[in-house]
Amino acid sequence: MPTVVIHSKGEAFSGEVKEDTNLVVRAGIKQFPYPHLAYKCGMGKCGTCASRILAGAEHLPPPNWKEKKQLGDKIDEGFRLVCQLWIKNDIELRQEKVTEQA
Template sequence: MPIVVFHRNGEVHRGEVKENTNLVVRAGIKQFPYPHLRYECGMGKCSKCACLVLGGAEHLPPPNWKEKKQLGERLAQGYRLACQLWIEHDIELVQGDLEAA
């Protein structure tokens, strides 16, 4: 099962998830990474769930049209929308800490 390492506000949260898991769906039903993940619509319209991928990006599918529209140039910096990702492999994400850097 994939391991998710999630950084936010100087804290590191680690959890195991089933394959083909969406982190925003899990947070919505109060499972890991709830309450640490910032999200809102869950449909790729608001970009509140944008995360910088620190590790595991090579296992992700290419960005879809929603990510391209919402993230634009930030895609090249390694950002993805958590609501559009279905986790199949270990991944490390950050919200907040490194986003301004």
């Protein structure tokens, strides 16, 4: 089972999730990473769940078109939309404010 570490508000929160888990879905049903993950739409439209991937990015698929549209150049800085990721391996992330793209 993958371990997820979320850095939020100066603390690190860690938990295990089932393989092939979407963290926004889990938070939505009040399981880890709830309440440490900020999210809204869950569809890649709002960007609220944007997070900098600190470890485990090499196991993620390439960014999809929703991430490219929402994040733009921030992808090169290691940002991803958590709602678009299905976790299969350990991952560590930090949510940071991302300036909206035009």
